[in-house]
Amino acid sequence: MNKNLYELLGLLVSICFILALKGLSAPKSARRGNLIGAAGATIATVLVFFAPLAKAGDKHHNTLLIIGAIAFGVIVGVPAARKIQMTQMPQLVALFNGVGGGAAALVATVEYLNLSAGSEKPSAAAVVATVFTVIIGCTSFSGSVITFMKLQELMTTRPVVFPGGRFVIAATLAGVLGTGGWTIAARGNTPLLVMGALSLLFGVLFVLPVGGADVPIVISLLNAFTGLTVAASGYVLQSTLLIVAGTLVGASGTILTRLMADAMGRSLFGTLFGAFTAKPQEAGVAGEARSVKSGSPDDVAILLNYAQRVVIVPGFGLAVAQAQHTVRELADLLASKGIDVAYGIHPVAGRMPGHMNVLLAEANVPYEQLVEMDEVNPTFPQTDVVLVVGANDVVNPAAKTTPGCPIYGMPILDVSQAGNVIFLKRSMRPGFAGIENELLYDPKTTLLFGDAKDSLTKVVSALKAL
Template identity: 50%
Template sequence: MIVASFVTDSNFRAVLYIVSFGLFIYGLSGLTGPKTAVRGNRIASVGMAVAIVATLLVPHLSNVVLIIVGVAIGTAVGVPAARQVKMTQMPQMVALFNGVGGGAVALIAWVEFRDSGGFADVPTYVAIFSCFAAIVGSVSFWGSNVAFAKLQELITGKPISPFGPAQALVNGLLLAVAVACGAAIVAGSHHEILIIGLLVAAALVGNLLVLPIGGADMPVVISTLNAFTGLSAAATGVALNNTALIVAGMIVGASGTLLTQQMAVAMNRTIPSVLLGGFGGEVTAAAGAHAAGGTVRATSAADVAIQMAYARLVVVVPGYGMAVSQAQHAVREMAKLLEAKGVEVKYAIHPVAGRMPGHMNVLLAEADVPYEQLREMDDINGEFSRTDVAVVIGANDVTNPDARTKPDSPIYGMPILNVDEAHSIIVLKRSMSSGYAGIDNPLFVNPKTSMLFGDAKQSVSDITEELKAL
């Protein structure tokens, strides 16, 4: 009896919540490097388990069986999905999981509305925070689903603007409807049609907000929606008086906001400009490198191997093409051979290479590439002028010189890797297809560039075999 009274005591639960968000923060600090990232994730997972246990200790908690069933179903779906997802599909997974969090928050707000008779018997602040959480959570859920569909290529990655130039106005009107419904609820109206109208209007905002954004802006979109979900979770925590939810939500919201800002800076974009329309629109033929009349020079694995074997510095520039072909392990094997021949090897990492912040870092860390060889854009750009061979593996927009020289280019002003300053450039691609921004890359017809066409993993393996023969 004493034990039961102790574990259900509010002070004991408060201690458990403090422990849980302490583990959240400590786990998050471990995500600053690949060597500690796995441990950080595990520590944060323990923190979440502690928070769940603390919540289940709330006195007079109803539907415990239903909660356990929900946890079991979520575990049965989430664990296999996370373990089986390919690294190339990780951005989609992040978008989907993030959306689930926002959707859960929106549903909780609806349930609280029903259980409290339209927030009739609760303090005003509960209604305010619940309505805020419902709007932001619904926007995040539906926006994340659209981002998932674009990344998964279920729909086109190019901008879709159902209302054309009036898109922003329509979004603003829908958001105003959602806010008006929330204001009516806070003012004392208890009609359920209001919370339904709020959720539907916010859902339309979420869909129409992300549909017009092109694929090149997806890293910024994902981190923005992640911040939305965190803020909505924190608001729900205030409404439910749940300390762990408040802290966890604020951590997610703050980190997502900082990451969004960093991604926007890396692309020379403002967050409003991303949300009001993105890259990836239709471009004219004159915008591409092919229209400039350049000549594409193909090469062979043997020629590439010779160039690299006699180089002093080789810089590998990974992109989404490396992720698609899962070439990171082959790249690491090739680098080891070069290092054995006395060649210095570095990796140039652009902040938005791939489809998710840190995508390339994760892939290369998986292949045990030494972390000190991974050089961020600002650090490596000054070294391209002394680079003997730059090997571009599936990167496109982040190496496109049009970002520096062509004011009418969709990516003009975006900081890029200065690959064109290297003495020799080798580009590994399946074809001459454009990147996410939907424009051609004049780097491919640069006189110093040679194209090695084919699957990136197979091409790297062929180069490695040629290196072994030298």
């Protein structure tokens, strides 16, 4: 293919990606934006098979093998993305991000082998860029695997800290940079391997101290990292498209990380290193002997029946129990009795910002009933009953009252202002962030233990019988 035409089409793809990100920033154009991005990516993938050869006399290698590999990737990726339950979607995004980082690291490794084996001396900048890509790509890969394990609850969701942790991390980072320098100077396979291994270790150590509730911020940050590695690969491979696309993701990902941290009232620094400075928690053990008021589905139905205004606060527990449809049935029933019903949506309810909106949208809950935190908070004093379904951290007053706890400073839904609070919970187990909730012991709180869906079904039938 003609070189100018090839580059012109590459420019077209870059524009597609800009339009994609732009589209994704507004609800109306979001889906179209994503499709434009997908179209751009498809064009780019087909295009690269017709790339002009660097030197006359070169030929394309491995074409069939490459096509086979792409087909295999599609066979793995598409069903995973289609079949995943919406509750597990954050960890899938983390995993996709990780494999992207891994791919970038491998590309850079091959390029490094090429540069070292080539007859002409490679430019120092190209070697530095490959080394950078391997380091960040490996970090992003192993870090994403750990975030996946945390979200999938394959390991503890609490911050993992061990004595001298920060020194180990600092030493590992120094090791990564040191071997990086060695790799640049010595141009051998051994330094590259050592550096890759240390970078993988660094990714693990970097994510371990992050608490479960902060994991989304880290995914977003690693996402931005992967973007930058793609840009660096673009520099080595002399591809404008990769530079533009990678930089776009790096820049927008950085901004998005900050926006997310702001929405959760967290500083990025606190998210990453908070576990090292926080005081140890003694809550969680202290509460065991204290009494709570638990009620029957009938008690709950009566409370709801005589309310004028009810706010439902959905959390991840609702999603896990697949209770979206039952909660909607209850809301419809209450509305038919002339009770004012709204859903109070915390920005980070679920596992990621906006996650709960996705889940409730799946259950066809009317969009107008979903009220965001800033709008719903002033209405709590006029609310008779708040029904907290499988949420905990987002209504935990400790975020306001206990400095040093992992969620301190996070804006919460002020449900304690309401007349009555009903918690639907499976057990007294603390929420994802692993912090005891004082509100559970409040005299105006009633607890209804059990699976969210079962409990709601019982409440609905009790309410119908009234």
